[in-house]
Amino acid sequence: MKLFRPLTIKQTTIRNRVVMAPMCQYQADHQGFVQPWHLTHYSSRAVGGVGLIIVEATGIEARGRLSGSCLGVYHDEHVEGLRQIARWGKMHGAVMGIQLSHGGRKGHGPDLIGPSPISADPQRYPVPRPVAESDMGSLLQLWRQAARRAREAEFDMIQLHGAHGYLLHSFLSPLANRRQDGYGGSPANRRRLLLEVVEAVQEEWPAERLLSVRLSAVDYLPDGLSLDDTIATVKALKAAGVDLIDISSGGILPAVINAYPGYQVPLAAAVKAAVDMPTVAVGQLDAVDLAESVVASGDADFAALGRALLRDPHWVLRVAEQDPAVPWPQSYERARRNV
Numbered sequence: 001m002k003l004f005r006p007l008t009i010k011q012t013t014i015r016n017r018v019v020m021a022p023m024c025q026y027q028a029d030h031q032g033f034v035q036p037w038h039l040t041h042y043s044s045r046a047v048g049g050v051g052l053i054i055v056e057a058t059g060i061e062a063r064g065r066l067s068g069s070c071l072g073v074y075h076d077e078h079v080e081g082l083r084q085i086a087r088w089g090k091m092h093g094a095v096m097g098i099q100l101s102h103g104g105r106k107g108h109g110p111d112l113i114g115p116s117p118i119s120a121d122p123q124r125y126p127v128p129r130p131v132a133e134s135d136m137g138s139l140l141q142l143w144r145q146a147a148r149r150a151r152e153a154e155f156d157m158i159q160l161h162g163a164h165g166y167l168l169h170s171f172l173s174p175l176a177n178r179r180q181d182g183y184g185g186s187p188a189n190r191r192r193l194l195l196e197v198v199e200a201v202q203e204e205w206p207a208e209r210l211l212s213v214r215l216s217a218v219d220y221l222p223d224g225l226s227l228d229d230t231i232a233t234v235k236a237l238k239a240a241g242v243d244l245i246d247i248s249s250g251g252i253l254p255a256v257i258n259a260y261p262g263y264q265v266p267l268a269a270a271v272k273a274a275v276d277m278p279t280v281a282v283g284q285l286d287a288v289d290l291a292e293s294v295v296a297s298g299d300a301d302f303a304a305l306g307r308a309l310l311r312d313p314h315w316v317l318r319v320a321e322q323d324p325a326v327p328w329p330q331s332y333e334r335a336r337r338n339v
Contacts, residue, residue, distance in 0.1 A: 003292045004316075004326050006051075007301060009243055009278055011208050012156055014095045016051040016326070017295045018316050019304040021282055022099040022159070022214075024056045024070055032058075032065060032072020034081025042085050045309055046092035047329055049316030052302065053094045054159055054212075055085060057101035057166075060146040063109045064102035064167070073100065073146045073153075082153035090156070092329075097157035097212065100146050100201075104128065104167025105176065114170050115177040115184060121254055133181050136193070140200040148204040157210035157244070160197060164251030168194050169216050172233065173252045175224045191233050198240045212244040212280075213237055217267040220255040227267060231274045238277050246280040246304065247271050259283070262290055269299035280304050288319040 004016045027037040038055075045053055058073045059065030065072055072078055082098065089096040105114040105128040106121075114120075114128035131139060143160075150158050162168035170176035171193045177184045183192050198211070205211060217230040234245050247268040250257050257263075264283035272279040281300035285291045291303035308315055320326035322338045 046094035
Protein backbone atom coordinates (compact mmCIF):
# COMPACT_ATOMS: atom_id res chain seq x y z
CA MET A 1 0.00 0.00 0.00
CA LYS A 2 1.29 3.46 -0.86
CA LEU A 3 0.09 4.62 2.55
CA PHE A 4 3.00 2.73 4.11
CA ARG A 5 5.74 3.82 1.72
CA PRO A 6 8.31 6.37 2.91
CA LEU A 7 8.63 9.86 1.48
CA THR A 8 11.66 12.14 1.70
CA ILE A 9 11.27 15.91 1.85
CA LYS A 10 14.57 17.80 1.86
CA GLN A 11 16.79 15.72 4.16
CA THR A 12 13.95 14.19 6.18
CA THR A 13 12.56 10.75 5.39
CA ILE A 14 9.11 10.07 6.81
CA ARG A 15 8.61 6.31 7.14
CA ASN A 16 5.01 6.31 5.91
CA ARG A 17 2.24 8.67 4.85
CA VAL A 18 0.27 8.60 8.10
CA VAL A 19 0.29 11.88 10.01
CA MET A 20 -0.95 12.40 13.54
CA ALA A 21 -2.91 15.64 13.30
CA PRO A 22 -2.29 18.15 16.10
CA MET A 23 -4.95 17.70 18.79
CA CYS A 24 -5.10 19.67 22.04
CA GLN A 25 -4.72 17.44 25.07
CA TYR A 26 -5.65 20.00 27.75
CA GLN A 27 -3.11 18.44 30.09
CA ALA A 28 -0.51 21.20 30.52
CA ASP A 29 -0.26 23.07 33.79
CA HIS A 30 -1.46 26.68 34.06
CA GLN A 31 1.91 27.94 32.79
CA GLY A 32 1.91 25.73 29.69
CA PHE A 33 4.49 23.18 30.79
CA VAL A 34 4.70 19.61 29.49
CA GLN A 35 3.37 16.91 31.82
CA PRO A 36 3.97 13.12 31.91
CA TRP A 37 0.72 12.68 29.98
CA HIS A 38 2.26 14.31 26.91
CA LEU A 39 5.29 12.03 26.94
CA THR A 40 3.10 8.93 27.11
CA HIS A 41 0.60 10.23 24.57
CA TYR A 42 3.06 11.15 21.83
CA SER A 43 5.61 8.38 22.33
CA SER A 44 2.88 5.71 22.21
CA ARG A 45 1.81 6.91 18.75
CA ALA A 46 5.44 6.76 17.63
CA VAL A 47 5.67 3.18 18.91
CA GLY A 48 2.39 2.57 17.08
CA GLY A 49 4.00 3.37 13.75
CA VAL A 50 2.84 6.89 12.84
CA GLY A 51 5.17 8.49 10.30
CA LEU A 52 4.83 12.18 11.21
CA ILE A 53 3.55 13.34 14.59
CA ILE A 54 2.55 16.99 14.95
CA VAL A 55 2.40 18.11 18.57
CA GLU A 56 -0.74 20.02 19.48
CA ALA A 57 -1.24 23.78 19.09
CA THR A 58 1.47 25.29 21.29
CA GLY A 59 1.02 28.93 22.23
CA ILE A 60 3.67 31.50 21.33
CA GLU A 61 2.43 33.66 24.22
CA ALA A 62 0.22 32.99 27.22
CA ARG A 63 -2.93 34.60 25.78
CA GLY A 64 -2.21 32.84 22.49
CA ARG A 65 -2.89 29.43 24.04
CA LEU A 66 -6.25 27.98 23.11
CA SER A 67 -7.06 27.23 26.75
CA GLY A 68 -5.48 27.57 30.16
CA SER A 69 -4.33 23.95 29.96
CA CYS A 70 -2.66 24.05 26.54
CA LEU A 71 1.08 23.83 25.95
CA GLY A 72 3.26 26.91 25.66
CA VAL A 73 6.53 27.75 23.95
CA TYR A 74 6.89 31.33 25.19
CA HIS A 75 9.47 30.75 27.97
CA ASP A 76 12.93 29.26 27.60
CA GLU A 77 11.94 27.00 30.49
CA HIS A 78 9.37 25.31 28.22
CA VAL A 79 12.14 23.90 26.04
CA GLU A 80 13.22 20.97 28.19
CA GLY A 81 9.78 19.36 28.38
CA LEU A 82 9.19 19.86 24.69
CA ARG A 83 12.62 18.38 23.97
CA GLN A 84 11.62 15.23 25.84
CA ILE A 85 8.53 14.87 23.62
CA ALA A 86 10.64 15.28 20.48
CA ARG A 87 13.35 12.88 21.63
CA TRP A 88 10.94 10.18 22.79
CA GLY A 89 9.04 10.28 19.50
CA LYS A 90 12.18 10.19 17.35
CA MET A 91 13.58 7.35 19.45
CA HIS A 92 10.69 5.23 18.16
CA GLY A 93 11.02 6.22 14.51
CA ALA A 94 8.59 9.11 14.06
CA VAL A 95 9.39 12.47 12.52
CA MET A 96 8.39 15.02 15.14
CA GLY A 97 6.71 18.32 14.37
CA ILE A 98 5.29 21.03 16.60
CA GLN A 99 2.42 23.34 15.71
CA LEU A 100 3.18 26.92 16.71
CA SER A 101 -0.05 28.76 17.35
CA HIS A 102 -1.62 32.01 18.43
CA GLY A 103 -5.32 31.80 19.19
CA GLY A 104 -5.94 35.48 18.46
CA ARG A 105 -9.70 36.10 18.69
CA LYS A 106 -10.09 32.53 20.05
CA GLY A 107 -7.24 32.66 22.53
CA HIS A 108 -7.12 32.39 26.31
CA GLY A 109 -8.01 35.26 28.62
CA PRO A 110 -9.86 38.58 28.40
CA ASP A 111 -7.25 40.52 26.36
CA LEU A 112 -7.74 38.88 22.98
CA ILE A 113 -6.26 40.31 19.80
CA GLY A 114 -7.25 40.14 16.15
CA PRO A 115 -7.09 42.05 12.92
CA SER A 116 -10.37 43.92 13.58
CA PRO A 117 -12.86 44.28 16.47
CA ILE A 118 -15.01 41.32 15.35
CA SER A 119 -15.76 38.47 17.77
CA ALA A 120 -15.17 34.90 16.63
CA ASP A 121 -18.42 33.93 18.35
CA PRO A 122 -20.30 36.39 20.62
CA GLN A 123 -21.59 33.48 22.70
CA ARG A 124 -18.05 32.37 23.59
CA TYR A 125 -15.49 35.11 22.96
CA PRO A 126 -15.19 38.85 23.70
CA VAL A 127 -14.52 41.38 20.95
CA PRO A 128 -10.77 41.35 20.29
CA ARG A 129 -8.48 44.35 20.38
CA PRO A 130 -7.12 45.12 16.90
CA VAL A 131 -3.36 44.70 16.59
CA ALA A 132 -1.82 48.10 15.88
CA GLU A 133 0.42 48.23 12.84
CA SER A 134 3.16 49.52 15.13
CA ASP A 135 2.88 46.35 17.24
CA MET A 136 3.47 43.92 14.36
CA GLY A 137 7.20 43.84 15.04
CA SER A 138 6.62 42.66 18.61
CA LEU A 139 4.19 40.02 17.37
CA LEU A 140 6.71 38.74 14.83
CA GLN A 141 9.32 38.54 17.57
CA LEU A 142 7.06 36.14 19.49
CA TRP A 143 6.99 33.80 16.48
CA ARG A 144 10.73 34.19 15.95
CA GLN A 145 11.56 33.24 19.53
CA ALA A 146 9.08 30.36 19.50
CA ALA A 147 10.90 29.01 16.43
CA ARG A 148 14.21 29.28 18.25
CA ARG A 149 12.82 27.29 21.15
CA ALA A 150 11.37 24.67 18.79
CA ARG A 151 14.83 24.37 17.24
CA GLU A 152 16.44 23.98 20.65
CA ALA A 153 13.80 21.38 21.54
CA GLU A 154 15.07 19.32 18.56
CA PHE A 155 11.87 19.13 16.54
CA ASP A 156 12.16 18.07 12.90
CA MET A 157 9.35 20.31 11.67
CA ILE A 158 7.48 23.45 12.59
CA GLN A 159 3.89 23.87 11.51
CA LEU A 160 2.39 27.36 11.62
CA HIS A 161 -1.29 27.29 12.53
CA GLY A 162 -3.05 29.38 9.90
CA ALA A 163 -6.43 27.66 10.16
CA HIS A 164 -9.61 27.33 12.26
CA GLY A 165 -10.18 31.00 13.03
CA TYR A 166 -6.99 31.58 14.99
CA LEU A 167 -4.80 34.64 14.58
CA LEU A 168 -3.16 33.97 11.20
CA HIS A 169 -6.40 32.71 9.66
CA SER A 170 -8.27 35.74 10.97
CA PHE A 171 -5.89 38.04 9.07
CA LEU A 172 -6.40 35.99 5.89
CA SER A 173 -10.20 35.99 5.98
CA PRO A 174 -12.20 39.05 4.87
CA LEU A 175 -14.87 38.01 7.38
CA ALA A 176 -12.54 38.84 10.27
CA ASN A 177 -10.15 41.33 8.66
CA ARG A 178 -11.71 44.73 7.88
CA ARG A 179 -8.47 46.68 8.18
CA GLN A 180 -7.64 49.59 5.89
CA ASP A 181 -3.86 49.56 6.44
CA GLY A 182 -1.09 47.43 4.93
CA TYR A 183 -2.45 44.29 6.62
CA GLY A 184 -5.99 44.45 5.26
CA GLY A 185 -8.11 45.06 2.21
CA SER A 186 -6.55 43.28 -0.75
CA PRO A 187 -5.77 39.54 -0.65
CA ALA A 188 -2.06 40.36 -0.81
CA ASN A 189 -2.34 42.62 2.23
CA ARG A 190 -4.40 40.04 4.15
CA ARG A 191 -1.73 37.37 3.65
CA ARG A 192 1.07 39.77 4.53
CA LEU A 193 1.22 38.81 8.21
CA LEU A 194 1.40 35.09 7.43
CA LEU A 195 4.28 35.63 5.01
CA GLU A 196 6.07 37.86 7.51
CA VAL A 197 5.67 35.16 10.15
CA VAL A 198 7.21 32.63 7.73
CA GLU A 199 10.15 34.96 7.19
CA ALA A 200 10.59 35.59 10.91
CA VAL A 201 10.51 31.88 11.72
CA GLN A 202 13.06 31.13 9.01
CA GLU A 203 15.52 33.44 10.77
CA GLU A 204 15.69 30.93 13.63
CA TRP A 205 14.70 27.68 11.94
CA PRO A 206 17.42 25.68 10.15
CA ALA A 207 16.91 25.57 6.39
CA GLU A 208 17.38 21.80 6.31
CA ARG A 209 14.46 21.19 8.68
CA LEU A 210 10.86 21.16 7.51
CA LEU A 211 8.46 24.10 7.62
CA SER A 212 4.72 23.53 7.24
CA VAL A 213 1.61 25.70 7.30
CA ARG A 214 -1.92 24.56 8.09
CA LEU A 215 -4.67 26.49 6.34
CA SER A 216 -8.45 26.57 6.32
CA ALA A 217 -9.08 26.38 2.60
CA VAL A 218 -12.63 27.78 2.77
CA ASP A 219 -14.74 29.57 5.36
CA TYR A 220 -18.11 27.99 4.38
CA LEU A 221 -19.73 31.43 4.54
CA PRO A 222 -20.67 34.09 1.96
CA ASP A 223 -17.82 36.53 1.24
CA GLY A 224 -15.37 34.33 3.14
CA LEU A 225 -12.20 32.70 1.89
CA SER A 226 -12.59 30.77 -1.33
CA LEU A 227 -10.52 27.91 -2.66
CA ASP A 228 -9.01 30.28 -5.24
CA ASP A 229 -7.91 32.60 -2.41
CA THR A 230 -6.21 29.69 -0.67
CA ILE A 231 -4.48 28.48 -3.82
CA ALA A 232 -3.01 31.97 -4.25
CA THR A 233 -1.83 31.89 -0.63
CA VAL A 234 -0.25 28.46 -1.07
CA LYS A 235 1.61 29.65 -4.17
CA ALA A 236 3.01 32.53 -2.13
CA LEU A 237 3.97 30.17 0.71
CA LYS A 238 5.78 27.83 -1.67
CA ALA A 239 7.72 30.78 -3.11
CA ALA A 240 8.61 31.79 0.45
CA GLY A 241 10.15 28.38 1.16
CA VAL A 242 7.38 26.44 2.92
CA ASP A 243 7.85 22.68 2.44
CA LEU A 244 4.51 21.10 3.36
CA ILE A 245 0.94 22.41 3.25
CA ASP A 246 -1.81 20.97 5.47
CA ILE A 247 -5.34 21.62 4.22
CA SER A 248 -8.25 21.87 6.63
CA SER A 249 -11.30 24.18 6.55
CA GLY A 250 -13.70 26.35 8.52
CA GLY A 251 -13.51 27.93 11.95
CA ILE A 252 -13.55 31.66 11.20
CA LEU A 253 -17.18 32.08 12.38
CA PRO A 254 -19.93 29.62 13.28
CA ALA A 255 -21.08 27.85 10.09
CA VAL A 256 -23.00 24.77 9.03
CA ILE A 257 -20.49 22.21 7.66
CA ASN A 258 -21.49 18.93 6.05
CA ALA A 259 -18.75 16.78 7.56
CA TYR A 260 -18.41 13.19 6.33
CA PRO A 261 -15.45 10.82 5.86
CA GLY A 262 -13.08 12.50 3.43
CA TYR A 263 -15.08 15.73 3.12
CA GLN A 264 -11.94 17.91 3.04
CA VAL A 265 -9.97 15.74 0.61
CA PRO A 266 -11.26 17.57 -2.51
CA LEU A 267 -9.86 20.80 -1.05
CA ALA A 268 -6.42 19.26 -0.57
CA ALA A 269 -6.58 17.70 -4.03
CA ALA A 270 -7.41 21.04 -5.65
CA VAL A 271 -4.53 22.72 -3.86
CA LYS A 272 -2.09 19.98 -4.83
CA ALA A 273 -3.23 20.07 -8.46
CA ALA A 274 -2.68 23.83 -8.61
CA VAL A 275 0.55 24.00 -6.59
CA ASP A 276 3.07 21.20 -6.91
CA MET A 277 4.17 20.75 -3.30
CA PRO A 278 3.77 18.05 -0.64
CA THR A 279 0.25 18.20 0.78
CA VAL A 280 -1.59 16.75 3.79
CA ALA A 281 -5.29 15.88 3.67
CA VAL A 282 -7.38 15.51 6.81
CA GLY A 283 -10.99 14.90 7.81
CA GLN A 284 -12.38 11.60 9.12
CA LEU A 285 -9.90 9.43 7.21
CA ASP A 286 -10.22 6.64 9.80
CA ALA A 287 -10.83 3.79 7.34
CA VAL A 288 -7.60 2.42 5.91
CA ASP A 289 -9.11 2.07 2.44
CA LEU A 290 -10.06 5.73 2.45
CA ALA A 291 -6.65 6.85 3.74
CA GLU A 292 -4.97 4.68 1.11
CA SER A 293 -7.11 6.12 -1.67
CA VAL A 294 -6.06 9.65 -0.72
CA VAL A 295 -2.37 8.98 -1.28
CA ALA A 296 -2.68 6.31 -4.01
CA SER A 297 -4.79 8.65 -6.15
CA GLY A 298 -2.37 11.52 -5.70
CA ASP A 299 -5.02 13.72 -4.05
CA ALA A 300 -2.51 14.30 -1.26
CA ASP A 301 0.87 12.96 -0.18
CA PHE A 302 -0.17 12.30 3.42
CA ALA A 303 -3.35 11.29 5.26
CA ALA A 304 -3.72 12.90 8.67
CA LEU A 305 -5.67 11.11 11.38
CA GLY A 306 -7.05 12.73 14.50
CA ARG A 307 -9.63 10.97 16.63
CA ALA A 308 -8.74 7.60 15.06
CA LEU A 309 -5.35 7.85 16.76
CA LEU A 310 -6.93 8.88 20.05
CA ARG A 311 -8.96 5.69 19.92
CA ASP A 312 -6.13 3.48 18.73
CA PRO A 313 -2.48 4.53 19.19
CA HIS A 314 -1.42 1.44 17.21
CA TRP A 315 -3.66 2.15 14.20
CA VAL A 316 -0.75 1.82 11.76
CA LEU A 317 0.46 -1.49 13.19
CA ARG A 318 -3.06 -2.90 13.25
CA VAL A 319 -4.09 -2.00 9.71
CA ALA A 320 -0.66 -2.96 8.30
CA GLU A 321 -0.34 -6.16 10.28
CA GLN A 322 -0.19 -8.35 7.15
CA ASP A 323 2.26 -6.10 5.30
CA PRO A 324 5.79 -7.46 5.89
CA ALA A 325 7.27 -4.16 4.69
CA VAL A 326 5.89 -2.40 7.78
CA PRO A 327 8.13 -3.14 10.76
CA TRP A 328 6.74 -3.80 14.19
CA PRO A 329 8.61 -3.03 17.42
CA GLN A 330 10.67 -6.08 18.34
CA SER A 331 8.88 -6.38 21.66
CA TYR A 332 5.54 -6.73 19.87
CA GLU A 333 6.54 -9.11 17.05
CA ARG A 334 5.29 -12.21 18.82
CA ALA A 335 1.77 -10.73 18.76
CA ARG A 336 1.81 -10.17 15.01
CA ARG A 337 -0.37 -12.44 12.89
CA ASN A 338 -0.42 -13.59 9.27
CA VAL A 339 3.03 -12.41 8.18
